[in-house]
Each structure stands twice: as structure tokens, then as C-alpha cells.
Amino acid sequence: MNSEPFEAILSWLFLRPYAEYLADHTKSTAPKGTPSLCPLCGGKPQVGALRPEGDGATRSLICSLCATEWEYRRIVCPACGEEDVHKLAIYTAKEFNHVRVEACDSCRSYLKTVDLTKDGHAVPVVDELATIPLDLWAAEHSYQKLRTNVLGL
Ligand SMILES: [Zn+2]
Ligand SMILES: [Zn+2]
Numbered sequence: 001m002n003s004e005p006f007e008a009i010l011s012w013l014f015l016r017p018y019a020e021y022l023a024d025h026t027k028s029t030a031p032k033g034t035p036s037l038c039p040l041c042g043g044k045p046q047v048g049a050l051r052p053e054g055d056g057a058t059r060s061l062i063c064s065l066c067a068t069e070w071e072y073r074r075i076v077c078p079a080c081g082e083e084d085v086h087k088l089a090i091y092t093a094k095e096f097n098h099v100r101v102e103a104c105d106s107c108r109s110y111l112k113t114v115d116l117t118k119d120g121h122a123v124p125v126v127d128e129l130a131t132i133p134l135d136l137w138a139a140e141h142s143y144q145k146l147r148t149n150v151l152g153l
Helices: 001-027 124-129 132-140
Strands: 045-053 057-061 071-073 086-091 096-104 109-113
Touching: 045 071, 045 124, 057 109, 086 132, 096 124, 096 132, 109 124, 109 132
Parallel strands: 045 109
Antiparallel strands: 045 057, 057 071, 086 096, 096 109
């Protein structure tokens, strides 16, 4: 007859991690502010994109797991939330005019962003893979990629 509390404790033990997972997950899907993780699956962004809008461009991030693309503020580090423009560096190489390395000097992470205002035919995920020299350059400057791609770079 005393099995009920025992079962309750058992189910709590089993359910708690799941509930915590759900809570964490729900937090990251809440459409407030600028989620730096995928609002659908919680994955890290693989690459950023700048898409033409009006006179300027909007920045978005593309999930490394499910390829969801979501809008993201332009001047903020997706890894640590740094908003100081002096700590957020943008590097470009003339070989890859439309792909840039967006690096953060606060947490030393970087993300490549494909600028579709410069090349409307670019495909961010493909161009991210096709610009390995930028990764090598970033590694040489001791920046760490937010999320390594399928090639491990
Ligand atoms: Zn995702
Ligand atoms: Zn950062």
C-alpha cells in the first residue's frame, strides 16, 4: 500500500531530466530577443546570411542540424552576446568577396556569413563549405568556429 509515494518519486526521477530538457528547449524557442540557437531544434548556427531588404540587408543564421533559418540582429555575437561593435570584427578576403568571417574578440569565436547582397546566387551552406581558406585563416588567428561543419572545419 506504500508503493504510491515510491512510484511518485520514481516517476519524478525519470521525468525531471525530461522536463528540464523541455524547459530549456522552450526557453530557446521563445521568440523573444534574438535567439542564438535554432528556434526549432536548439542547434547551433552553421553559417550566417545577409539578404537584401530595402536599402540594406537583414542578417539571419542557419541551423547546423535542421537548416532552419532565423533572423538575427547584425551587431551581436551569436556565441556570447557581445554587442560592442569594437569587439566584433569582420574579415573578408578578396578571393571570396561575398563571404566574410564575423569574429568576436570577447569569446574568440567566429561564424562565416554569406552576403547575398553581393552574390544573389550564393547558397550559404554550400559557400560555407567552399571557403575553407577562411577557416584556416581564422584558426591561424586563434578564433574558434561556433560550429564545425561536416568536413570538421
Ligand atoms: Zn535546427
Ligand atoms: Zn562572442
